[in-house]
Amino acid sequence: MTSQTLEVIKTTTHKPKPDPEALGFGKYFTDHMLLIDYHSDKGWYHPRIVPYEPLTLDPAAMVFHYGQTVFEGLKAYKDHDENVRLFRPEENMKRLNRSNERLSIPTLDEKETLSYIKELVRLEKDWIPTAAGKSLYIRPFVINTEASLSVAPSKTYTFLVILSPVGSYYSEGIDPVSIFVEDFYTRAAPGGTGYAKTAGNYSAAYKAQERAVEHQRSQVLWLDGLEKKYVEEVGSMNVFFKIDGEIHTPEINGTILEGVTRKSVIELLRSWDLPVHERRIAMDDLIQAHQNGTLEEAFGTGTAAVISPIGILDYKGTEYTINNNKTGDISNRLHNAITGIQTGRLEDPFGWTTVL
Amino acid sequence: MTSQTLEVIKTTTHKPKPDPEALGFGKYFTDHMLLIDYHSDKGWYHPRIVPYEPLTLDPAAMVFHYGQTVFEGLKAYKDHDENVRLFRPEENMKRLNRSNERLSIPTLDEKETLSYIKELVRLEKDWIPTAAGKSLYIRPFVINTEASLSVAPSKTYTFLVILSPVGSYYSEGIDPVSIFVEDFYTRAAPGGTGYAKTAGNYSAAYKAQERAVEHQRSQVLWLDGLEKKYVEEVGSMNVFFKIDGEIHTPEINGTILEGVTRKSVIELLRSWDLPVHERRIAMDDLIQAHQNGTLEEAFGTGTAAVISPIGILDYKGTEYTINNNKTGDISNRLHNAITGIQTGRLEDPFGWTTVL
Ligand SMILES: Cc1ncc(COP(=O)(O)O)c(C=O)c1O
Ligand SMILES: Cc1ncc(COP(=O)(O)O)c(C=O)c1O
Numbered sequence: 029m030t031s032q033t034l035e036v037i038k039t040t041t042h043k044p045k046p047d048p049e050a051l052g053f054g055k056y057f058t059d060h061m062l063l064i065d066y067h068s069d070k071g072w073y074h075p076r077i078v079p080y081e082p083l084t085l086d087p088a089a090m091v092f093h094y095g096q097t098v099f100e101g102l103k104a105y106k107d108h109d110e111n112v113r114l115f116r117p118e119e120n121m122k123r124l125n126r127s128n129e130r131l132s133i134p135t136l137d138e139k140e141t142l143s144y145i146k147e148l149v150r151l152e153k154d155w156i157p158t159a160a161g162k163s164l165y166i167r168p169f170v171i172n173t174e175a176s177l178s179v180a181p182s183k184t185y186t187f188l189v190i191l192s193p194v195g196s197y198y199s200e201g202i203d204p205v206s207i208f209v210e211d212f213y214t215r216a217a218p219g220g221t222g223y224a225k226t227a228g229n230y231s232a233a234y235k236a237q238e239r240a241v242e243h244q245r246s247q248v249l250w251l252d253g254l255e256k257k258y259v260e261e262v263g264s265m266n267v268f269f270k271i272d273g274e275i276h277t278p279e280i281n282g283t284i285l286e287g288v289t290r291k292s293v294i295e296l297l298r299s300w301d302l303p304v305h306e307r308r309i310a311m312d313d314l315i316q317a318h319q320n321g322t323l324e325e326a327f328g329t330g331t332a333a334v335i336s337p338i339g340i341l342d343y344k345g346t347e348y349t350i351n352n353n354k355t356g357d358i359s360n361r362l363h364n365a366i367t368g369i370q371t372g373r374l375e376d377p378f379g380w381t382t383v384l
Numbered sequence: 385m386t387s388q389t390l391e392v393i394k395t396t397t398h399k400p401k402p403d404p405e406a407l408g409f410g411k412y413f414t415d416h417m418l419l420i421d422y423h424s425d426k427g428w429y430h431p432r433i434v435p436y437e438p439l440t441l442d443p444a445a446m447v448f449h450y451g452q453t454v455f456e457g458l459k460a461y462k463d464h465d466e467n468v469r470l471f472r473p474e475e476n477m478k479r480l481n482r483s484n485e486r487l488s489i490p491t492l493d494e495k496e497t498l499s500y501i502k503e504l505v506r507l508e509k510d511w512i513p514t515a516a517g518k519s520l521y522i523r524p525f526v527i528n529t530e531a532s533l534s535v536a537p538s539k540t541y542t543f544l545v546i547l548s549p550v551g552s553y554y555s556e557g558i559d560p561v562s563i564f565v566e567d568f569y570t571r572a573a574p575g576g577t578g579y580a581k582t583a584g585n586y587s588a589a590y591k592a593q594e595r596a597v598e599h600q601r602s603q604v605l606w607l608d609g610l611e612k613k614y615v616e617e618v619g620s621m622n623v624f625f626k627i628d629g630e631i632h633t634p635e636i637n638g639t640i641l642e643g644v645t646r647k648s649v650i651e652l653l654r655s656w657d658l659p660v661h662e663r664r665i666a667m668d669d670l671i672q673a674h675q676n677g678t679l680e681e682a683f684g685t686g687t688a689a690v691i692s693p694i695g696i697l698d699y700k701g702t703e704y705t706i707n708n709n710k711t712g713d714i715s716n717r718l719h720n721a722i723t724g725i726q727t728g729r730l731e732d733p734f735g736w737t738t739v740l
Binding site: 055099254256 | 408409410411413417436437438439440441442443444445447448449450451452453455486487488521523525527528532533534535536537544546548568569570572573574575576577582583584585586587588590591593594609610612620
């Protein structure tokens with residue numbers, strides 16, 4: 029992608045802003061969207077911001093049949109001085125390209141693409157909710173668009189970015205969730221697509237989520253696809269455990285998603301001189317630690333909820349309660365530190381913030 | 385789905401028919417398509433045949449983000465008396481629902497849906513090519529359409545059927561292909577989506593296909609996701625081996641697709657009193673048989689090519705030639721029998737054919 033001029037076509041009909049108390053997640057969208065097209069003869073071309081509008085696609089468009097689809101998720105926050113802040117957006121651009129690579133989608137120029145995303149967010153800055161816990165969710169994604177049923181990478185793609193004002197993930201504070209440890213369905217196996225943010229990883233997980241709900245649990249803890257012995261992720265979050273004063277999280281091995289929140293949590297904990305071990309974690313060792321009384325805390329990390337404490341693990345019919353089903357100190361401290369940096373409430377000693 | 389009246393809106397502008405010699409696969413589409421909508425409040429509703437036209441979807445439609453997509457593939461043939469024939473379409477309807485179930489998509493009424501598909505094919509019967517090896521490819525598929533970014537099953541879906549006149553898969557006769565045995569990438573693992581026809585299984589396989597092509601091989605032989613020891617499928621086909629006079633094919637175990645051609649091949653072979661073993665087949669045992677001189681034939685089976693002989697296996701850097709890289713007797717006999725029944729050239733003792 030050679031440097032190109034961004035075309036901007038502004039809407040003449042602005043939508044009413046939704047009630048900030050009833051935002052939910054990904055239900056409302058702003059007035060504009062960003063598009064960049066790809067053709068195998070031209071590369072990525074024609075970056076443009078246009079009014080938010082439906083897409084028109086041939087029913088044979090490959091996205092409906094052999095979807096090469098990847099996406100990202102990050103947030104824009106408004107601080108007390110009305111500055112717009114992004115949290116480590118370069119990391120999302122890098123991961124977008126790792127996902128592209130796995131799905132045989134041509135990679136995008138990360139810097140240039142990010143500069144267009146910033147333009148879009150600037151244009152829509154009045155849509156960023158200001159109340160605590162609320163933000164503007166940014167959803168970049170790629171779809172394959174060639175109208176052909178041959179099973180082969182598409183010759184054409186479109187990269188899009190849409191924006192959605194979203195509420196706080198939790199109604200009040202950060203309450204612990206109860207988790208069903210999934211020992212039948214598999215999220216990802218070595219040599220598969222686990223490290224990519226691609227549609228198939230999410231829709232294939234709904235059966236497991238149904239099973240968790242049947243067991244009155246709100247989310248799934250995934251085990252490894254090979255032996256169903258080692259912990260991988262929780263729902264759409266990375267997972268951490270505090271055992272005997274030290275923090276443990278599954279290592280990056282090709283089957284789990286490399287979360288931006290995960291990375292930030294590790295860096296924060298280390299800056300606080302807390303030992304963090306990225307390693308293979310056996311479910312049996314967690315149970316052992318629980319029995320010894322050394323499993324002190326567990327929590328998930330992700331853009332949507334930032335930190336989500338785990339109060340209960342339901343594994344093979346037994347319920348294991350962690351930290352009396354209360355939010356732990358580390359969870360609280362991390363949540364406060366990360367949301368503080370994201371929203372400009374706290375200093376950012378790491379240089380994680382981009383102010384627009 | 386309660387029995388509903390099919391609405392039919394005919395086009396006023398017929399497209400020119402493509403040159404039968406230049407059809408390719410899935411490049412041209414007929415004048416009409418079939419649609420049925422789903423809403424969680426109503427079930428499947430409003431079956432209709434309408435002119436083939438683009439789909440209009442919100443950029444937040446779930447199919448672009450967390451695609452719950454499944455599809456089918458079958459063919460319509462025209463016999464010498466201009467009768468239109470379908471080959472075991474009930475099997476495709478059953479498999480469609482198995483795929484739906486895995487992807488948390490509401491199932492369709494198989495009989496009723498098939499009756500609408502027959503209506504569509506009847507309406508488009510002038511599009512069915514008559515030359516040997518050519519046919520009308522039928523592509524039923526489902527997409528999730530709710531405009532929401534929450535990671536949960538969609539409340540709305542559309543089922544569609546489009547039709548494409550297709551050429552013979554092989555330019556002349558059935559020539560053997562050379563196959564790269566994939567020992568890094570994984571198609572499917574237990575607890576995953578291997579048995580479903582869903583987008584993610586296909587787009588995730590492109591990296592492996594690229595690798596095969598780098599090794600000058602035309603397709604991939606997949607090994608099991610757990611140990612990379614056992615044979616699963618070849619490209620988008622099921623796979624068979626003739627060893628010492630008997631036929632072996634991987635058993636249905638949740639990770640491979642249950643092919644309609646596979647099923648028909650097994651039934652045909654048994655009707656010829658040839659022993660068929662559905663079992664776990666170790667790659668090492670195939671190599672052993674090759675060294676003993678008892679690996680007599682290998683072939684893939686699928687709707688697109690019917691029977692595709694395997695001439696060369698490229699495994700861990702060694703090339704294993706099968707049957708002197710020639711099409712074997714069993715491959716020829718099966719190809720002749722199945723295409724004969726499909727096109728009405730031969731008797732159909734099994735009742736596999738539906739004449740419209
Ligand atoms: C499967 C999965 N794991 C982990 C995460 C957490 O990643 P991040 O912290 O970048 O949001 C996400 C969500 O983005 C995810 O979808
Ligand atoms: C992965 C896969 N395996 C096997 C097959 C063969 O199935 P069938 O014989 O029903 O065409 C197909 C194609 O349909 C397929 O996509």
